[in-house]
Amino acid sequence: MPGYSAFPTLLLGDLHGNRVLLVRALTELGLLDADGHWIGGGRRLIQVGDLVDRGPEPLGTIELMMRLQQEARAAGGEIICLLGNHELYALKAAAGDHEARIGWTYNGAGADLLEWAARRSEAADPMLMPYPEAFYAEFGPSGAYGQWLRSLPVACRAGDYVAVHAGWTPDGPGSVEEANALPADHPSLHGLVWARRQPEAEIAAACERLGCKGLIAGHTVQTGILSSCGGRLIQIDVGMYHYGTWAAVGLDEAGAPWALVEGAEPVAITGDGLVPVPRPEPEAAAASAPEPRYSPGAVVRVYEAADGSYRQYMSIEGFGEMHGLAAYTGKLLTFAGGVWSTRPSTYFCQRVDQFARPAEPNCIPEI
Numbered sequence: 285m286p287g288y289s290a291f292p293t294l295l296l297g298d299l300h301g302n303r304v305l306l307v308r309a310l311t312e313l314g315l316l317d318a319d320g321h322w323i324g325g326g327r328r329l330i331q332v333g334d335l336v337d338r339g340p341e342p343l344g345t346i347e348l349m350m351r352l353q354q355e356a357r358a359a360g361g362e363i364i365c366l367l368g369n370h371e372l373y374a375l376k377a378a379a380g381d382h383e384a385r386i387g388w389t390y391n392g393a394g395a396d397l398l399e400w401a402a403r404r405s406e407a408a409d410p411m412l413m414p415y416p417e418a419f420y421a422e423f424g425p426s427g428a429y430g431q432w433l434r435s436l437p438v439a440c441r442a443g444d445y446v447a448v449h450a451g452w453t454p455d456g457p458g459s460v461e462e463a464n465a466l467p468a469d470h471p472s473l474h475g476l477v478w479a480r481r482q483p484e485a486e487i488a489a490a491c492e493r494l495g496c497k498g499l500i501a502g503h504t505v506q507t508g509i510l511s512s513c514g515g516r517l518i519q520i521d522v523g524m525y526h527y528g529t530w531a532a533v534g535l536d537e538a539g540a541p542w543a544l545v546e547g548a549e550p551v552a553i554t555g556d557g558l559v560p561v562p563r564p565e566p567e568a569a570a571a572s573a574p575e576p577r578y579s580p581g582a583v584v585r586v587y588e589a590a591d592g593s594y595r596q597y598m599s600i601e602g603f604g605e606m607h608g609l610a611a612y613t614g615k616l617l618t619f620a621g622g623v624w625s626t627r628p629s630t631y632f633c634q635r636v637d638q639f640a641r642p643a644e645p646n647c648i649p650e651i
Contacts, residue, residue: 286550289314291534291542293328293442297502298368300525301339301395303348309530310352312546320348322355329356330442332502332520333368333449333477337392339525343399343429350432367436368449369477369503375468378423378430382594382620385414386587390635411639413587437464438476443539444497445518451479451501452490459494480504480607484513491516500533500541504607508560509533509543511553518553527563576603576610577637583648584640586616595619597648598629598640606630617648624649 294313299306310316315324335349336342353363370391376384377393394410400419401408408415423430439448439460446452446460453475457463466473480503491498498513502521509531510519518541522531532544533553542550543559551559578584578600586596601614609632616629 286534286536286542288312288534288544288550291536291544291550292326293330293535294544295330295332295442295447295500295520295533295535297332297520297522297524297531298334298505299331299339299345300334300337300370300392301342301345302525302528303339303341303345305524305528305530306345306348309524309532309546312530313532313544316352322352322359322361324356324359324361326360328362328442329364330440330447330500331363331365332447332500333366333436334370334502334521335365335368336374336396337370337388338395340395341399342396343403346429346432364440364447365436366440366447366449367433367438367477371433371436372468372473372477374423375430375433378420378427380420382414382587382589382596385420386596389413389415389587390631390639413639414590434468438466438473439463441496442500443535445500445535445541446491446494446496446498447500449477449501450503451475451482451517452487452494452499453479453482454486454489456490477503482517484516487513487517506558507563508558509545509553510558511541512556515553515555522561523563527561529561529563531559531561574634574637576612576633578612578640583643584636585643585647586636586640593620597643598631598636599648603633604630606632609634612636 307320317323335345349365356363373384373388377388397408397410397415397419421427439446441460456472456475463476498516500518505521505523506519508522518533520533524530530546534542534544541553543553544550545561580600580602582600584598586598588595596616596618598616599614600612604611604613611630611632613630615626617626
């Protein structure tokens, strides 16, 4: 049974600002020394996106990866970081896209804001949207983070596999090269960074189109390293930010995949199956979930641009679930370009309760 250092290629899932865990994982995988510098020689590390948001050090996590990329390259190795949906949020938010600013904030950008403000010895309130333009500028074309994020590929080959953040839907590009040439606003990017729970037939068709043995992806949190679709899909997002235990996939000299879980021996991935990662009991997490703040019939203000030119509200009609978590159901009402529009919506209760505010009376028209 090989040790961690025997794998020339390693793939790591979503980190969401957990810099401490990243350092621990890379050290135990034999890539960093005690001072946090690259000692992986010619080995290759692929991180599948979502470095930013939620955790205590999202900016520090980016900066660490930027530095290690240079150190690995100088030693004959390689670090590839892929673009995830959270990085895409950041790029679009920096460009002034209000929908992206909403989505980014509601999905954890407040952690980035707080770290940024603390470094400037400034106060910041992650509940108040939109955030300062100077913060968004850090992720713009001239910002240090923005320049680096714009250089990231969407997908890459890892031996006989293709690594991508989320999946590869039928409308996706026909090759890795085509995927990496897509602009940030291209609709085909959606499946690459957002796809979840794709049917086995779609995964098989994507692998045939790409000429690969399988996809290795993050994005959707699993209870361990999960191989499905006849081994054509290996999912490696184990909720490292949430649960504090690292896991990765290693490709051995023959290109065969192994599940690497902190504190455990490597396990060969053959066909479908789950290699579990220790985590809290779900019953304990569910018991600690607060009751929803709003009742059916409530109207809440989701977001308002500083000049009032863009406003969004949610009319709550009931309750449901999304990705196994409690969610409000209803409709979103958006004012943009001087026109109101509406669409059905399902949104996590916890995030609406945290960021939305009760709307003023008669703030929206009858639509």
